[in-house]
Amino acid sequence: MRREWVVVGKGPSGLLSASLLLSAGYDVTIVAHGQGSFPLWSGTLDFYSVDQQLRPVAHPGDHRDLLSRYLSYDQWLSGWDTWRQILASIGVETQVDAMGANLLSPTVTGVLYPRYVVPGWQYACPVPEPVTVVSWHGIVDLDLESWAARYQLSSGLEAEIRYRPAPPSWSPRWTALHWAGFFDTEVGMAWLEHDLDEAAVGTNAQYPLLLPQVIGIRGTEKILNRLSLALGRTVKEIPLVAPALGGIRIQERWQRFLVRQGVRLLTGEVILVNNDGVKLADGRMLAGRTVLATGGVLGGGLRVNWDHTVVNTATGEAVLWSGNPEDLPVLSIGGDSSSYDVVGRSSGNWNGDVHGGAGQTLASVLKWWYSLQQEVSLAK
Amino acid sequence: MGAGATGLGVAWDLMLRGVAVIVVDQGDLAHGTSGRFHGLLHSGARYVLTDAVAAGQCQAENLCLRRIAGPYIEDTGGLFAAPPEVPDRLIDQWKQGCRAVNIPVAESVVVKGLNSRWNRVFSVNDGVINGYPLLQALARGIEEGGGRVLTHTRLVGAAEANGKIRKVILESAEGTQELAVDAVVNAAGPWAGEVAALWGDPLPLTLSRGVMVLFSHRQQPQVINRLDMPGDGDILVPHDHISIWGTTDRETALPEAPPPDYQEVIELMERGQEMFPDMGQWRVLRAFTGVRPLYRAPGSGSASTRDISRDFVVVEHPLSGAFSVIGGKWTTFRLMAQQVADRVAGYLHYSTPCQTQSHPLPPRLESFDSSGLAEPFLCECERVSTRQLQQYSGGSLSDLRTRTWFGMGPCQGTFCGHRVAAWQSLRVGVEQSDQELLNFRSERERGMLSALWGDNAVEWLLQRNIRFQGLGEPTK
Amino acid sequence: MLNDDACLKCSLCIAACPIVRVDSAFSGPKALGPEWWRSAVADDLQETDPSVDDCTFCQLCEEACPAQVPVAHLIAQHKDRHRHHRSKVARLRDFALAHPHWIGRLPIGPDKVPRIFAKAVRLSGNADYPPKSPLSFSPRPSVPDIGLFVDCFNRDYGGETVQAAVWILHQLGYRVQLVPEEAHCCGAAAYASGRLKDAKDIASSTYDALKRTPVSTLLTLNATCDGTIRDEWPRYLGLNSPAAVIMPWTDWIVSHAPQQFWQRLSEKDRKVLVHTTCRGKVAQGEGSMEQLVALTSAMPVPLGIACCGAAGSYAFKAEHEDAAQALGKSAKAALDELDLVPEPESMLVDSGTCALHLHQYTDVPALHPALWLYKKLNPG
Numbered sequence A: 001m002r003r004e005w006v007v008v009g010k011g012p013s014g015l016l017s018a019s020l021l022l023s024a025g026y027d028v029t030i031v032a033h034g035q036g037s038f039p040l041w042s043g044t045l046d047f048y049s050v051d052q053q054l055r056p057v058a059h060p061g062d063h064r065d066l067l068s069r070y071l072s073y074d075q076w077l078s079g080w081d082t083w084r085q086i087l088a089s090i091g092v093e094t095q096v097d098a099m100g101a102n103l104l105s106p107t108v109t110g111v112l113y114p115r116y117v118v119p120g121w122q123y124a125c126p127v128p129e130p131v132t133v134v135s136w137h138g139i140v141d142l143d144l145e146s147w148a149a150r151y152q153l154s155s156g157l158e159a160e161i162r163y164r165p166a167p168p169s170w171s172p173r174w175t176a177l178h179w180a181g182f183f184d185t186e187v188g189m190a191w192l193e194h195d196l197d198e199a200a201v202g203t204n205a206q207y208p209l210l211l212p213q214v215i216g217i218r219g220t221e222k223i224l225n226r227l228s229l230a231l232g233r234t235v236k237e238i239p240l241v242a243p244a245l246g247g248i249r250i251q252e253r254w255q256r257f258l259v260r261q262g263v264r265l266l267t268g269e270v271i272l273v274n275n276d277g278v279k280l281a282d283g284r285m286l287a288g289r290t291v292l293a294t295g296g297v298l299g300g301g302l303r304v305n306w307d308h309t310v311v312n313t314a315t316g317e318a319v320l321w322s323g324n325p326e327d328l329p330v331l332s333i334g335g336d337s338s339s340y341d342v343v344g345r346s347s348g349n350w351n352g353d354v355h356g357g358a359g360q361t362l363a364s365v366l367k368w369w370y371s372l373q374q375e376v377s378l379a380k
Numbered sequence B: 001m002g003a004g005a006t007g008l009g010v011a012w013d014l015m016l017r018g019v020a021v022i023v024v025d026q027g028d029l030a031h032g033t034s035g036r037f038h039g040l041l042h043s044g045a046r047y048v049l050t051d052a053v054a055a056g057q058c059q060a061e062n063l064c065l066r067r068i069a070g071p072y073i074e075d076t077g078g079l080f081a082a083p084p085e086v087p088d089r090l091i092d093q094w095k096q097g098c099r100a101v102n103i104p105v106a107e108s109v110v111v112k113g114l115n116s117r118w119n120r121v122f123s124v125n126d127g128v129i130n131g132y133p134l135l136q137a138l139a140r141g142i143e144e145g146g147g148r149v150l151t152h153t154r155l156v157g158a159a160e161a162n163g164k165i166r167k168v169i170l171e172s173a174e175g176t177q178e179l180a181v182d183a184v185v186n187a188a189g190p191w192a193g194e195v196a197a198l199w200g201d202p203l204p205l206t207l208s209r210g211v212m213v214l215f216s217h218r219q220q221p222q223v224i225n226r227l228d229m230p231g232d233g234d235i236l237v238p239h240d241h242i243s244i245w246g247t248t249d250r251e252t253a254l255p256e257a258p259p260p261d262y263q264e265v266i267e268l269m270e271r272g273q274e275m276f277p278d279m280g281q282w283r284v285l286r287a288f289t290g291v292r293p294l295y296r297a298p299g300s301g302s303a304s305t306r307d308i309s310r311d312f313v314v315v316e317h318p319l320s321g322a323f324s325v326i327g328g329k330w331t332t333f334r335l336m337a338q339q340v341a342d343r344v345a346g347y348l349h350y351s352t353p354c355q356t357q358s359h360p361l362p363p364r365l366e367s368f369d370s371s372g373l374a375e376p377f378l379c380e381c382e383r384v385s386t387r388q389l390q391q392y393s394g395g396s397l398s399d400l401r402t403r404t405w406f407g408m409g410p411c412q413g414t415f416c417g418h419r420v421a422a423w424q425s426l427r428v429g430v431e432q433s434d435q436e437l438l439n440f441r442s443e444r445e446r447g448m449l450s451a452l453w454g455d456n457a458v459e460w461l462l463q464r465n466i467r468f469q470g471l472g473e474p475t476k
Numbered sequence C: 001m002l003n004d005d006a007c008l009k010c011s012l013c014i015a016a017c018p019i020v021r022v023d024s025a026f027s028g029p030k031a032l033g034p035e036w037w038r039s040a041v042a043d044d045l046q047e048t049d050p051s052v053d054d055c056t057f058c059q060l061c062e063e064a065c066p067a068q069v070p071v072a073h074l075i076a077q078h079k080d081r082h083r084h085h086r087s088k089v090a091r092l093r094d095f096a097l098a099h100p101h102w103i104g105r106l107p108i109g110p111d112k113v114p115r116i117f118a119k120a121v122r123l124s125g126n127a128d129y130p131p132k133s134p135l136s137f138s139p140r141p142s143v144p145d146i147g148l149f150v151d152c153f154n155r156d157y158g159g160e161t162v163q164a165a166v167w168i169l170h171q172l173g174y175r176v177q178l179v180p181e182e183a184h185c186c187g188a189a190a191y192a193s194g195r196l197k198d199a200k201d202i203a204s205s206t207y208d209a210l211k212r213t214p215v216s217t218l219l220t221l222n223a224t225c226d227g228t229i230r231d232e233w234p235r236y237l238g239l240n241s242p243a244a245v246i247m248p249w250t251d252w253i254v255s256h257a258p259q260q261f262w263q264r265l266s267e268k269d270r271k272v273l274v275h276t277t278c279r280g281k282v283a284q285g286e287g288s289m290e291q292l293v294a295l296t297s298a299m300p301v302p303l304g305i306a307c308c309g310a311a312g313s314y315a316f317k318a319e320h321e322d323a324a325q326a327l328g329k330s331a332k333a334a335l336d337e338l339d340l341v342p343e344p345e346s347m348l349v350d351s352g353t354c355a356l357h358l359h360q361y362t363d364v365p366a367l368h369p370a371l372w373l374y375k376k377l378n379p380g
């Protein structure tokens, strides 16, 4: 078995593949020409299937038939553990549902949604409860009144809301990152503490206090803990839309961790893959066995041309598409090629949009990993 | 009947003559072809080889609209570029044709991005019509002049007495109502046949659809036409930030614009790449169709019908007081309106002459500008903040879209749809705004799916992730 | 520009931008790049956003973009447009800083410029400026194997580094020529401050100079020059590639030095800090300096920040004092978080201005990997 591996793509499936390879002592180079999908989602790991009324019917145990496309149920369970352990090793604590019940977490529009593994900073609970939400003018994704109305509709429970004026340095161009950068500074932290003191007056201290997901990038856990202590209640975040701080925090910590462990993290576009390794658009060659974690059409691993031909961007190979839009999210690349493996969204087969997203990422990576280990033990 | 360019044009004209008018449309303003056209203010040069009358009308109306509707016309200028296979003879003939109807033509420099073999280029005075705001201004003007504009109201019947039209029957969300009238003008565009059938005189219409592809950026500063006999895929029109490429001409069955046929889109794109070799790489946003009604004059020639131009017809029905107007162009809407209004005014014994040639349209609503605002944009692509929305408070999400232009930019509502829906929910409640959001999503999606390639395909997938995973919108 | 219309509005660029996190008035790459561009094309390039000047041109936004929008290069166009709205003094100063190879000819080093004068020309009062350390030699073999690109900084302030780099190449048996023969600049400084015409002129004259002493392999000391010459010259400045192979010196050494070379070094148990500059991450990626350190048996410790805040001459400009300082402080915070015992003796970074800046904020002496290696091979 070769020692060098080239992982193409640095989305969740690329980083997970790299971590697994690293843990088994391989030399790993990650190469990607763009950011993966992490900064676009909150970082919850889901497996769900939504019913017509959007009811939480999402416990993985309810979907063994779908799950078994990839792994046995036991493999899934240990897979989720692996995911949680890796996140813990990069400093991200997670919550996971208890047997038989889903964690529920409200979206930015107030819909209570079933989630499976949820980062510690994000609000989630096994049974809906009344909540207090505080937000600031100028966070356009989160309209509190509308949120509270939909939360009421979705959970049957009350949401107390408190709209607060934005801090003095705010400008209309502030994105979630500006807010987070502000709260990461001491001035920002002090402002936040003071503001929440005022905002919490008259709210029910039994309720958890929820904030938009802008509470820092590097210092999130520290800030939230401090606020929880000061206010004497749970303080957590509600994820916003892209850019999503949850995913950004995970991505940055994970990448930093891998680079510190000796993984090379290169920038470049792969245009050719063969048994020796990959070739980049600027002419560089990287030696190693290759795994494509290129994210399908959304991640840039597949390109749809105006005449509806589809190309695997990393190899130049044509991929067949029916022309039916519904087949686009599940389009897979190659598959049985002897010169590369495929994981993540690129492995196709399962529509992450409607069947729960990163469940697929996890499953396809694990499936690949288990078969690789088999290959290794056979070789021995 | 019909709040398209023709219907509103007729009402505006009659209103200025002192007639009390009501405009009715089953949808919003510009629900029909007037909201699904190419955007070109014709110089007429496109028609000089085939229809000199229409060409001359276009040129005259082009100049007239610049005078009376300045704020709604973009003076981009236009170019005609000849592909190498077009013989010089045809080019000369075209130039002569232009001169004959006073279209100013000049030899021009070659355009960046244009096929380098298309090296014979001429400039003309084409322009661009900002259709939605122009129609909104007409509607405002009509209302300010005492008329009424009823949208989302459908004509379902008519009643007569003594061979004269007396009533129309209208249906809307509020129920059915009857309206007493002295005359009706059927400007229902592709629906005109159906509407005329309501008083028992169906019109012999054939319908033709044209498909257009919309690109996210202004690829060229001016209109670019193919200098040849008119055909498919021969005009690129810049429109504010975007560009529209079209169009085709295929017979179609129903008046409601159908989703574009993919094969037709491909053919259009192939044709486009003859003109702009890298068009396949341009960022596409969507494709859409518009439907034209074609009037086949009945063989015998009924007494009530008179051809005014080969391009449009005005029909006086056997039922007195019922008129239909069919065909024409956006560019010539004022002229058509004048011709119709002359007849209607005559019928009603109004003697005031037409004033639309010199009466300017109501001014444009103050348009908000970006930078100075102390509030963030809900729609970043088209720079729409809550202040613009407030200006049109009361409309549905789709009304808000065509008035503020939110959701029309590169992201096609991916990042602003839920924000505007949240704003709307404070006015109409969460359940209603969710329904409107769903309508908005499916309208945007329909256009995106018709041009599902390149970054537009990526955007569509991103939109699905945001909707179903991020926001928790229902998947069905 | 290719893909100038491709923006998906996903905001991954904002997530990657270091300035967004420290400068609350900065509008961010999406607004300043693709959004500005779209309206600029339609409105005939009229309106500009003054915060555009606070962009460092690190290009991390561009690297993150999944649609391959030339984000930073659109922002450079924006800067170019905005130039005319700026004060005369700022323009004059920028003109000078855009020609670093001229500044080098002045009899005194920038560190010796009197404060009063610096203030008058809107130079930062916080920044450390480089002392003079000009080249003292110029090897000219009859048929060189390698041309070493002497950039504007190293020619006047990095004499030691150049000498070290040449010495090591000599040790490996290569014949080296310093190119170009006279003082030149790749044009990066001018491009970064939005002086596109200057950038083109400067790059063209450098290209001509390189053609006078042609080499087939061109090594750069600073990854910014690598990215500029290898990628931007052909893509944005209409110049051909001046050599068949263009590569950073570090990557060349890592891939070409034989085992015996590394065996001369034994840095076991030492921890060496490494910072790959923002432009380095974009041009090549992270990992080659780490590899170089690991080959000496020392343990590389990546600092783990995106950008140190120096960004060429960015930190020298008075209006950027706050942002440069904030980023410098985050570098220090990252170092503290690492909690290295014993304290690291040096930090490797391939850019001279970044080295100054990092040293200023972290107190760890920062130097080019070539100089570090040289010192290890020639103790005392």
Ligand SMILES: Cc1cc2nc3c(=O)[nH]c(=O)nc-3n(C[C@H](O)[C@H](O)[C@H](O)COP(=O)(O)OP(=O)(O)OC[C@H]3O[C@@H](n4cnc5c(N)ncnc54)[C@H](O)[C@@H]3O)c2cc1C
Pocket (backbone or CB within 6 Å): A008, A009, A010, A011, A012, A013, A014, A031, A032, A033, A034, A035, A036, A037, A038, A040, A041, A042, A044, A045, A046, A047, A242, A268, A269, A270, A271, A293, A294, A295, A296, A298, A299, A300, A301, A302, A313, A314, A343, A344, A345, A346, A352, A353, A356, A357, A358, A359, A360, A361, B462, B465, B466, B469, B470, C066
């Ligand atoms: C908006 C959004 C919301 C989401 N929400 C959820 C959620 O709520 N719950 C959940 O469980 N999951 C969610 N997901 C996750 C999602 O459903 C998938 O699991 C995930 O995107 C798959 O990741 P991936 O690693 O396969 O691909 P990606 O993350 O897309 O990564 C692809 C990588 O490949 C690189 N690449 C592609 N082609 C090349 C090439 N030729 N050369 C070099 N590099 C290349 C790209 O640059 C990129 O780094 C969300 C995703 C998005 C986008």
Ligand SMILES: Cc1cc2nc3c(=O)[nH]c(=O)nc-3n(C[C@H](O)[C@H](O)[C@H](O)COP(=O)(O)OP(=O)(O)OC[C@H]3O[C@@H](n4cnc5c(N)ncnc54)[C@H](O)[C@@H]3O)c2cc1C
Pocket (backbone or CB within 6 Å): B001, B002, B003, B004, B005, B006, B007, B024, B025, B026, B027, B028, B029, B030, B031, B032, B033, B034, B035, B036, B037, B038, B039, B040, B041, B042, B153, B154, B155, B156, B187, B188, B189, B190, B191, B192, B195, B208, B209, B210, B211, B247, B289, B290, B291, B292, B327, B328, B329, B330, B331, B332
């Ligand atoms: C593909 C295409 C491209 C074109 N490009 C250009 C161009 O670039 N320049 C140009 O000058 N011209 C162009 N035209 C022509 C121009 O768009 C049309 O001539 C013009 O829009 C017709 O307007 P209208 O008001 O007659 O019809 P419409 O705009 O179709 O209006 C009819 C209205 O009647 C309403 N209606 C129908 N039935 C009922 C009912 N029962 N009750 C209530 N309301 C009803 C409909 O909802 C609709 O709003 C183009 C046409 C097509 C098809």
Ligand code: SF4
Pocket (backbone or CB within 6 Å): C016, C017, C018, C019, C020, C028, C029, C054, C055, C056, C057, C058, C059, C060, C061, C062, C071, C072, C075
């Ligand atoms: S170049 Fe760097 S500083 Fe400038 S916008 Fe992009 S990421 Fe931000």
Ligand code: SF4
Pocket (backbone or CB within 6 Å): C006, C007, C008, C009, C010, C011, C012, C013, C014, C029, C030, C033, C034, C061, C064, C065, C066, C067, C068, C069, C071
């Ligand atoms: S420029 Fe690229 S990264 Fe930034 S929003 Fe647009 S597509 Fe996303």
